[in-house]
Amino acid sequence: MATITQPISDRSAQRHPEAHEPDVDETTLSALRLWVIMNRAQSAVTAHAAAHVARHGLTLAEFGILEALYHRGPMLLGEVQKRILVSSGGITFLVDRLTAKGLVERRTCDSDRRARYAALTERGQQLVVEMFPTHAQELARVMSGIPIEDQKAATEILKAMGRAAAQMASPEDDR
Numbered sequence: 001m002a003t004i005t006q007p008i009s010d011r012s013a014q015r016h017p018e019a020h021e022p023d024v025d026e027t028t029l030s031a032l033r034l035w036v037i038m039n040r041a042q043s044a045v046t047a048h049a050a051a052h053v054a055r056h057g058l059t060l061a062e063f064g065i066l067e068a069l070y071h072r073g074p075m076l077l078g079e080v081q082k083r084i085l086v087s088s089g090g091i092t093f094l095v096d097r098l099t100a101k102g103l104v105e106r107r108t109c110d111s112d113r114r115a116r117y118a119a120l121t122e123r124g125q126q127l128v129v130e131m132f133p134t135h136a137q138e139l140a141r142v143m144s145g146i147p148i149e150d151q152k153a154a155t156e157i158l159k160a161m162g163r164a165a166a167q168m169a170s171p172e173d174d175r
Contacts, residue, residue: 048142052135056127057101061086061094063131066103066120070128074107074119103127 015021022029046060053063064084069075075083081091095118098104103124109115120128143151 045139045142048138049135052138053131056131059094061090062098063135065091065094065098065118066124066128067132069104069118069120070125070132074117076109077116077118080118098124 022032024032050060053060056063058066061084065080068080068083072083077091077095078088080095081088084091086094095104095106098118099106103121104118105121107117107119109117146154
């Protein structure tokens with residue numbers, strides 16, 4: 001993911017003489033601005049969420065696994081991987097770390113001996129019960145500058161954006 005450090009086409013800012021305005025149409029410029037703003041917003045909110053879980057000795061990805069297992073119950077590692085958006089090697093690494101911390105255990109799958117479930121240990125469940133309410137409150141606090149109606153509208157817009165992007169062929173598919 002490319003990081004853009006300056007706003008695209010922010011006409012109110014003093015532009016450096018060597019800076020170049022993007023030579024794109026209005027639709028493309030709007031998409032570029034949305035991309036930058038979306039990433040900055042996500043980064044700012046993520047910083048608060050990461051700081052909260054770090055106080056409990058976890059990363060956001062580790063907490064994501066614990067939260068998914070708490071709310072969904074034991075899941076195949078592949079299901080957990082898709083839910084928290086990490087690679088297959090990443091999920092193995094993260095579950096190994098959570099297992100070493102005594103928060104998650106692996107269970108065998110009766111129908112497929114190659115498959116493994118991840119499940120919360122009692123200690124893992126206690127930690128999520130302790131953490132989740134304050135984590136949710138922290139996220140609500142961070143987003144409190146936006147009225148709830150706008151939060152709901154943004155949720156629907158971002159869902160539609162994600163669905164549309166997922167249905168499109170990627171540039172690699174054209175090669």
